[in-house]
Amino acid sequence: MTLKPRSLAVIAMTALLVSGCATKPDPVPEPVADPTPAPIVETQPQQPEVLRPIPQTPMVDPNQPAPGSIADFAYSTGGDARVYFAYNQYTLSPQARDTLRQQADWLKTYRDYTAVVEGHADERGTRQYNIALGARRANSVKSFLVGQGIAPSRLTTVSYGKERPIDGRSNEEGWARNRNGYTNLRAIGRS
16 A cells, blocks of 8 residues: 555654644643622722821810910919028028029020019118118129020010018018019010
8 A cells, every 4th residue: 555645644643643733732721700799999099198296286284374474484483483582691592593594494495584583672671781682692693693694685674672671571581572673574575
């Protein structure tokens, strides 16, 4: 039997196919489709959420004066805007310096105030002597506050000597209270 060239080609092709199939791995089965529909994916990028801090309101004690008020000045500096002096003296005690540091800190925070520093004396001595002593006390307080960073233009001085006592008693306790330097605040723009 003679084979036609066309038959020979078919036989050769079949042989090639049979030999090639024997070395191929089994095909991997395709995954079964999930019956639930695929979620819709947003294609535009989202802007990251900007987190802003929640403003904190300071806790205000209703028993304390409003911050920045004249009452707050007295409260923040120990309850009194006065510093006290020894008899016949105008040098500042360590306690007076501590009080004046607190006053300076407050004045640095609240710059819309000026102050008149008043010098006072007790009733003993002449009027002229007590006016001069009160002036030295007022200048001592002013110099200390300026040294703490308060602008000299925000501070003026006045001496009342023995003319404006805060304690009317004519004894050692009364006299001790009347020997003082008083930081009398004034709001800028107000009298």
